[in-house]
Amino acid sequence: MSKLRSLVPSPHSLFVFEAAARNLNFAMASKELNVTQPSVSHSIKALEKHCGAVLFTRENRGVQLTEVGRVLYDGVRASFSRMEESFKAISPEATQYLTLAASTSMAAHWLMPKLYELQHDHPNLKIKVVTTDRDVEPDSEIDMTIWIRDRGFQRANTWFMCDEVVFPVCSPAYVASHPRIENVSDLSNHNLLHSFDPHRKRISWDEWFDRVGAGAAQAPPNMVASDYQLxxxxxxxxxGIALGWNFSAQLLLKNKLLLRPLDVSVKTGGAFFLVANERRADQDKLGILVEWFLSQTADLR
Known part of the structure; x- marks a missing residue:
């Protein structure tokens, strides 16, 4: 057990001491604490007696901390500040985050670069981003997430954002240092980056080639990553060249970090949907987030 209980006559005495030391005036401290000035003086004298040290020198216009009083005040002030931050951190107001669940690539390349703008416009909106390797159902832990479903998918608290469109992407540096790509068949002569996601169905290079009518251009992978972010x-x-999604690659293409070496794409028949927790009490804040998502994806629709 902490020895603090034996070192302090009462918790109230610390509040009185802190107010008196901060204001350097017993009258101002009493007004702040809503007690009488004699009560403040009595508490300080009791604390000094308990500590066996003089904490204040009394002067006509107020009080001054002694060297011992300054040491105690520095410690009390720092402790109060840490406790205040701790109480703020666990208060209902502090913990009311809107939690968004997304894939690692979506969070890294679309959500995070854009969320700063959202929070600038809505400083009281607290956002928590959770990355997940599979689709999750909005519940008590997750307020909102993004699913890819058939375009006709419908359910409560779900909003269509854009169709799922897939196309090759690569860096400008790759294009500059490799043979020119003029048609789909040229892709088989390049390093195609493959991924296999065990929990989310993504179109593969083989499927993409089939969809554009170029099955003969298929190229077996030399390496496969289990995370699309890799x-x-x-x-x-x-x-090398990866398959890019119109939604998650939107900013990378806009900022010219990636480009499309070939103007050929596949519209899969799927779509990106925003899915929200319909049981969340604070629907107003959820509404702000929905409106923002729809505005940010308007040019993809």
Whole structure:
């Protein structure tokens, strides 16, 4: 057990001491604490007696901390500040985050770069981003997430954002250092970056080639990554050509970090949907987030 209980006559005495030391005036401290000035003086004298040290020198216009009083005040002030931050951190107001669940690539390349703008416009909106390797159901832990479903998918608290469109992407550096790509068949002569996601169904290079009518151009993978984010990092670093999604690659293309070496794409028949927790009490804040998502994806619709 902490020895603090035996070192302090009462918790109230510390509040009185802190107010008196901060204001250097017993009258101001009494007004702040809503007690009488004699009560403040009595508490300080009791604390000094308990500590066996003089904490204040009394003067006509107020009081001054002694050297011992300054040491105690520095410790009390720092402790109060830490306790205040701790109480703020666990208060209901502090913990009312809107929690968004997304894939690692979506969070890294679309959500995070854009969320700063959202929080600038809505400073009281607290956002927590959770990355997940599978689709999750909005519940008590997750307020909102993004699913890819058939375009006709419907359910309560779900909003269509854009169709799922897939196309090759690579870095400008890769294009500059490799043979020109003029048609789909040329892709088989390049380093194609492959991924296999065990929990989310993503179109593969083989499927993509089939969809564009170029099955003969298929190329077996030399390496497969289990996380699509690794494929994106490979494309960004100039290692090869990846399949890019119109939604998650939107900013990378806009900022010219990636480009489309070939103007051929596949519209899968799927779509990106925003899915929200319909049981959340604070629907107003959820509504702000929905409106923002829809505005940010308007040019993809």
């Amino acid at each position: 494929v994106m990092l490979g494309a960004l670093s100039g290692e």
